[in-house]
Structures are given as structure tokens and as C-alpha cells.
Amino acid sequence: MKIAKVIVDVPTMQTNTPYSYRIPNGLETQLKRGMRVVVPFGNGNRKVEGFVVDIEETDAKQSPQLKEIDRTMDLVPVLNDELIKLSKWLADKTYSFQISCLLTMLPNAMKAKYATYVKAIGPIDDEDISKKFKASDMIPFDSEHFDGPEMGKLAKLRKANKIKVVYKVQNEAKKKQETAVVNQINDFDGTQKQIRKNATAQLNLLEVLQKNPKQPLVQSHLVKDLGISNSAIKSFEKKNWLKKIQVEKYRDPYKHEIKVDQPKKLTKDQEDAVKEINRSIDSHQNDTYLLEGVTGSGKTEVYLQTIQRALDLKETALMLVPEISLTPQMVNRVKNRFGNQVAVIHSGLSTGEKYDEWRRINSGDARVVVGARSAVFAPLDNIGIIILDEEHDTSYKQDDNPRYHTRDVAIWRGKYHHCPVVLGSATPSLESRARAGKGVYKFLRLPKRINQKHLPEVSIVDMTQEEETHDGIFSGELLKAIDQRIDKNEQVVLMLNRRGFSSFLMCRDCGYVLKCPNCDISLTLHMDSHTMKCHYCGFEEPIPKYCPHCHSKNIRYFGTGTEKVEKQLHELLPKARVVRMDVDTTRKKGSHEKILHEFGDHHFDILLGTQMIAKGLDFPNVTLVGVLNADTGLDLPDFRSSERTFDLLTQVSGRAGRADKDGEVIIQTYNPENYVIQLAKHQDYEAFYQKEMQLRHLADYSPYFFTIKVSISSLNEKQAASEAYDVANYLKGSLNNKTIILGPTPRPIARMKRRYYFQIIIKYKRDLKLNQSLKHVLQVSQKEVRKGLRIGIDPEPVSFM
Numbered sequence: 001m002k003i004a005k006v007i008v009d010v011p012t013m014q015t016n017t018p019y020s021y022r023i024p025n026g027l028e029t030q031l032k033r034g035m036r037v038v039v040p041f042g043n044g045n046r047k048v049e050g051f052v053v054d055i056e057e058t059d060a061k062q063s064p065q066l067k068e069i070d071r072t073m074d075l076v077p078v079l080n081d082e083l084i085k086l087s088k089w090l091a092d093k094t095y096s097f098q099i100s101c102l103l104t105m106l107p108n109a110m111k112a113k114y115a116t117y118v119k120a121i122g123p124i125d126d127e128d129i130s131k132k133f134k135a136s137d138m139i140p141f142d143s144e145h146f147d148g149p150e151m152g153k154l155a156k157l158r159k160a161n162k163i164k165v166v167y168k169v170q171n172e173a174k175k176k177q178e179t180a181v182v183n184q185i186n187d188f189d190g191t192q193k194q195i196r197k198n199a200t201a202q203l204n205l206l207e208v209l210q211k212n213p214k215q216p217l218v219q220s221h222l223v224k225d226l227g228i229s230n231s232a233i234k235s236f237e238k239k240n241w242l243k244k245i246q247v248e249k250y251r252d253p254y255k256h257e258i259k260v261d262q263p264k265k266l267t268k269d270q271e272d273a274v275k276e277i278n279r280s281i282d283s284h285q286n287d288t289y290l291l292e293g294v295t296g297s298g299k300t301e302v303y304l305q306t307i308q309r310a311l312d313l314k315e316t317a318l319m320l321v322p323e324i325s326l327t328p329q330m331v332n333r334v335k336n337r338f339g340n341q342v343a344v345i346h347s348g349l350s351t352g353e354k355y356d357e358w359r360r361i362n363s364g365d366a367r368v369v370v371g372a373r374s375a376v377f378a379p380l381d382n383i384g385i386i387i388l389d390e391e392h393d394t395s396y397k398q399d400d401n402p403r404y405h406t407r408d409v410a411i412w413r414g415k416y417h418h419c420p421v422v423l424g425s426a427t428p429s430l431e432s433r434a435r436a437g438k439g440v441y442k443f444l445r446l447p448k449r450i451n452q453k454h455l456p457e458v459s460i461v462d463m464t465q466e467e468e469t470h471d472g473i474f475s476g477e478l479l480k481a482i483d484q485r486i487d488k489n490e491q492v493v494l495m496l497n498r499r500g501f502s503s504f505l506m507c508r509d510c511g512y513v514l515k516c517p518n519c520d521i522s523l524t525l526h527m528d529s530h531t532m533k534c535h536y537c538g539f540e541e542p543i544p545k546y547c548p549h550c551h552s553k554n555i556r557y558f559g560t561g562t563e564k565v566e567k568q569l570h571e572l573l574p575k576a577r578v579v580r581m582d583v584d585t586t587r588k589k590g591s592h593e594k595i596l597h598e599f600g601d602h603h604f605d606i607l608l609g610t611q612m613i614a615k616g617l618d619f620p621n622v623t624l625v626g627v628l629n630a631d632t633g634l635d636l637p638d639f640r641s642s643e644r645t646f647d648l649l650t651q652v653s654g655r656a657g658r659a660d661k662d663g664e665v666i667i668q669t670y671n672p673e674n675y676v677i678q679l680a681k682h683q684d685y686e687a688f689y690q691k692e693m694q695l696r697h698l699a700d701y702s703p704y705f706f707t708i709k710v711s712i713s714s715l716n717e718k719q720a721a722s723e724a725y726d727v728a729n730y731l732k733g734s735l736n737n738k739t740i741i742l743g744p745t746p747r748p749i750a751r752m753k754r755r756y757y758f759q760i761i762i763k764y765k766r767d768l769k770l771n772q773s774l775k776h777v778l779q780v781s782q783k784e785v786r787k788g789l790r791i792g793i794d795p796e797p798v799s800f801m
């Protein structure tokens, strides 16, 4: 007898293991590992969903009491063996439930709230089934409409391509048609001779056709994105050099189907890196590389050429980038090189678009995947290379269950596929840099910018010395520099660092920031009530008149929003054309792309934005970068706040002077002597690394120690506190004596949304009992969990707030 092992969608400790179910007649040959099923569960036999993670042969006598699978939700597996295996590892590694991991891997469109249908797409020879399709070609795929044996027939019909499964998404767009052109030219050289030398529009069109001789090219993209004239297309059509066809409009958010970019000739450093990585690809070696390259050193070209190598070997490629730098610029660079083979996954896509992309990957149509964090689970087969760009970025860590780090998952998949993993950054995480130093990762460096360009000159402006003008936003020096750049017809990027803050009060004499006495977080100014409020605990006090630290009267509103800065700019430099990029101006779909496009076309002189603009942008005409407030991230209660500030300043500085013209950076700060600011001035990552490693060593922090955060919360403060003490005591008794256990303490933000939080920080080097002990904690706290306690285990937390 065959049984299925099913992970059910009941996320508790007790159910975090596969349950056995009998496979009903008719499904025996159809049911596959990786399909979703509906099964009866518990005493009441309520129906729950689950994933088949294994199918086994057993002796019927041994398991007479087994319940039977109700039905399948899929006709083909939605997860392959690799991903099922990965989910088990991930659950273990992140102390979460395997079901959460399995669900994390699927696009939302396939999650329960969306209806599943079967759709007839060919003649159906089975009488029973074909009768059902008489009324409609789409029928809900459930037990009301199909019984067990019929489900088996459906699977056969799907194999024969007579039906398909459709997940109906609420906002699914109707399919539309659009006009495309297809090349008809065989002899390109001969054709070129027939075109006048000064007919550039026609020559451009010819070039695009030559690069894409077989592919339909959507006319509107040719015109809008490549500047090819409609009249050129018309005259080509008349001469039968191309023909027009109608194609199905695809929900491609970037609408870029045309390859226009050729590989660049590599510099010596790039070539060394590419050779080394390609060697691993060719020999299927699972090496992890750290590619440390200064800003503008051409890391992207290294990625593109190694991806090409994997494709040449008929393998696929996975490229991960932080959400924030998943800009149209980056996406277009990959799409321009690899065309339609690229699938893009990020949070800006609609559910339907994400599902489309997922399906293209699952079916093997898309062979290069570019995406943010969750794309690390893309169902690619046969991966030849995995790239993690800006590997230090904190958005790679998921805050919620399962609390995985994208880098760990990428490395796991690299091992599975025997392929190299490339971690790239101008400012690698200390952890990765340390591993490269020890030889765990192979170290590749691009120490110079492309074309012998040097890094931009950085100067620091001490804002405590500035006269009280311009609301403390602009120093005289920065204003003058902006003015000069505009006169020279060059462009400026201005960053307002808003990390961790909205609007706060700061003393202009000593730099003191007014903080909440309970939460260790800065208070936010509320003009309506004329008070300072804590956004987390609700603490409130009147706006002070004197600095509590140095008693200066010079205490003022700071950390203004980009909107206010924009207004200031208009007053101070009326001629400047400013475009603002922040959460407000990019909320609408496509607006991000539009702003960057218009800035690139020099419709604006100044791009003003938050951290959003620090990464990945490549505008040749930008020669000045200004950082309005370098300090705001430095004070956060987090041992990584220096590292983050250094990264941010280095990344944003790197936006200046990337092409022919020299770049300049001006950083305004209230802490000009701080080592982070000083080292950022020299853009000296290696010096920063050495210095910061010393500090981490002294304080027993990562990468010298691993960290785990255990957080315990409840609406009832007493319950949370007493459980936290119990857990800490248990851990102190069970873990080895070199492991450091801090706490329990109320979390820096102790109370959030009415729950009281306590946290325990575990710092360890090697502790064989750790995993077991933490699982034990999860087990024994079950009773309290039923009474409303929550307990979370976060390995390598990126936030301690």
C-alpha cells in the first residue's frame, strides 16, 4: 500500500512533522511529491491543506487506521525535491515550522485564498469529464465538482495537454493584444547598402533587427524605449523588410523584450574575477566568492558575464538584489543583455504579475531570475550560478517567520546545485569579509573604478560650526557647490538620511538628541499638540526650551522630511529643478521608474531622496553628492549602527563621478571626529573593517560570536517577565559555560502594540547543545503559548529594537 507523508497547514510544535495518509484509489499513480492536498485532520476531521513531502510503500497491516487524502489541489507538483529538502533545513535553522517555510516558497496567487480552476484547452475524450465542461470551459477544482477517480482522470488529461490548472487571482488582467514587428531580412549587409548613410532612424532600426532576427519586437517599445521612429518602421514594412503581427500582451512590468546590449571588454581586474568564477561554473565547484569592488568598479559586468557562461552551458542563473536597489536601471541592464529569458520578482509586482513570473520560471521559460529576498526560492532547475549583489544589505534578512537570511539560503542552494555563489559589495558585511579573510570564502577584489577613474573627493562639513541659516539643513559650502554644478549643467544627488527617525529635536551645540526615557529611541516632534512623543511607548512631554545636556538654547527641530528640504531648495536656489524620491513620491506603480528616467534625461538638476537613492544608481552626469545629515543612524541601540552608517555613506558617495567628469561629495555632520565619518570620508572600507573588528572583538560581538535573540511577549507583563526568567534560567543551566547569556531585559522598545516584550541575547562560538535547548524551550512553553504568550527565536538578528 502506498502512503503519503504530509506536512499539514497547522502551525504548532506538535504538528511540525509529516503525518501519514492513505492514498485513495485513482490517485495512486497521479499523486506526486510536492503537490498540495486537502486532508482530514484532528479529532473532528476538519479539512486542512498540506504538502506531500514523501510517498512511501508500507505494509497495509502496519497502518490500518490511516486516514485518507481527501483530494489534491494540484495536478503537477508546485515544489520540487530541492525546495522540499530546503524547507526542512530552513525550518530547523530558523526554529520555525516547516509549513511556514513551504508556504514562503510559493507565490501568493497560489495560496489558499485564491480559487483553483481547471480549464479545458483541447478536445476531451472522457465522457464524464467532457460533460462537465459543456456549460463552461472553467470549473472549480474541488471535491464538489470532481470525485476521487475523476481527479485521476484530470491528471491524465493534463498530461495530454487537454486541460490546465488556473489560479484565479482577483486582479487578473484581461489578456490584450498589441502590434509587434518581425524581421524579414536575410542579407543585412546588402540591405544596409540600400539605406542612405544619413538616415539614422532607419539604420538604428536595422541594427535592432539584426540583433533580434527572429524575435517579434513590440512596436510601442521600439518607439518609446529605443527612440525608433514610426516612419522608419513604415518604410521598412513597405519594402518587406519586416512584417507586422499581433501578439498577446504580457504583464511584463518592465516591458523590455529587446536585447540591445553586448558584453563589454573587461578590465584586467574584472577579467581575473570572471575567469575564476567561470572556472567554478565549468567544473561544477561549489565555491563561495566574496567580490569586494569599490563603487563603480564594474561588479555588474562581472555578474552578467558569469551568468552568460552558465547560460552557455544550458544552466540557469539566480541573481538577488536588495529590494531598494531593484531599480529599473538594474533590471534593464540584465534584461538588455538577456532579453526574454529574464524573470523579475519583487514586491512592486501585482499578485498576478508575480504568479506569471513564477510560472515562467517553473516551466523553464525564464532562465535568469532577478529578484529581491523571496526570489531566493525561485523554482529554477539546474542552477549554474547564484549572485547576491550588495550582500551586506539588511533587507536580505527576513524579520518574520521564517527568519531566514537570503545569503544562507543562497549558499545552501549553491551546495545543492554544485555551483558557485558570488557575494558582491563595495562594503561587505563584517561577517563575510572575515570569512574571506579566513579562506572560507574565496576573495576577489576590484579595487579600482572603471577607466582609471578615481573615487570622488569627499569633504566633511561640521554643522556645529555653521551659522544658523537655512534652518540647519544646508551649509553654505553645500549650497555653493550645488549652485556651481547647475551652472556647469551637471547633476546633483542629495540624500536625507532618515534611518530610524522621523522628526526629532537636536541640540545644535552639542549634538544631543532628545530620547524617550523608556525606549531609548528618539522622540518625535508633534506640532499639532506641541509635544514630543514616543512612537513606541506613547511617552509624551512638552517641547524643551533648553538642551538637557548642555543647557544651550540652541535646540531645534531637525530631521526634516524631504518635502521640507525640497521647499527650502526652491527658496534658496529658485533656478534648480528638483525631483524628490521617497516613499511618498514612489507609492504609485511605475513612479520610481519614471523619476529615474526623467532624471537620467536631465529634466531635473537635483535628485533629492532618502536612503532609496544610495544604491545602484549609475548616472554619468552626476558630479556632486550631498549628504544632508550623516549622523542620524549612529546613535541607534544596535552594535551594527556604525557599520550601517559607513555602508550608507560609502554607497551614496559612490554615485558621484562615475563617468568622464570628476565627482565630489559633501557630507554634513554634527560628529565630524567620529571614526565612522572620518573613514567614510576616505571611503576606506578595509580600514573601517580593521577598526570595527577590534571594537567587535572587545565587546564579543559578531563575527567573533554568533548571536541569537529570544523574544518573549505577552499582553500580560507578568506572564512575559516570569516566562522570560524561566527561559533564561533554563538556558544558563543547559548551555556551555563559554556561551554568554544576556538578559532577560525589557526590549529597547519594550512595549509595542500593547504587548510587553522581553529579550534574551545569546552569544556563542560553538555550542552543541544550543539547537536542542532552544527546541526544548519551544516545547515546554506550549502551555503558556496557549494562554497568549509568544516566543520568537531569531538567529543573527539584524535589529535589537
Ligand SMILES: Nc1ncnc2c1ncn2[C@@H]1O[C@H](COP(=O)(O)OP(=O)(O)OP(=O)(O)O)[C@@H](O)[C@H]1O
Pocket (backbone or CB within 6 Å): 264, 265, 266, 267, 270, 293, 294, 295, 296, 297, 298, 299, 300, 301, 425, 426, 450, 615, 616, 617, 618, 654, 658
Ligand atoms: N569593462 C568595462 N568597460 C567599460 N565600461 C564598463 C566596464 N564595466 C563596467 N562598465 C561601466 O562602468 C559603470 C560602473 O559599473 P557598475 O555599475 O557595474 O559598477 P558597480 O561596481 O556595480 O557599482 P556600484 O557598486 O556603485 O553599484 C557602468 O556604467 C558600466 O556600464
Ligand SMILES: [Zn+2]
Pocket (backbone or CB within 6 Å): 516, 517, 518, 519, 520, 534, 535, 536, 537, 538, 539
Ligand atoms: Zn517610548
Ligand SMILES: [Zn+2]
Pocket (backbone or CB within 6 Å): 507, 508, 509, 510, 511, 512, 547, 548, 549, 550, 551, 552
Ligand atoms: Zn546641548
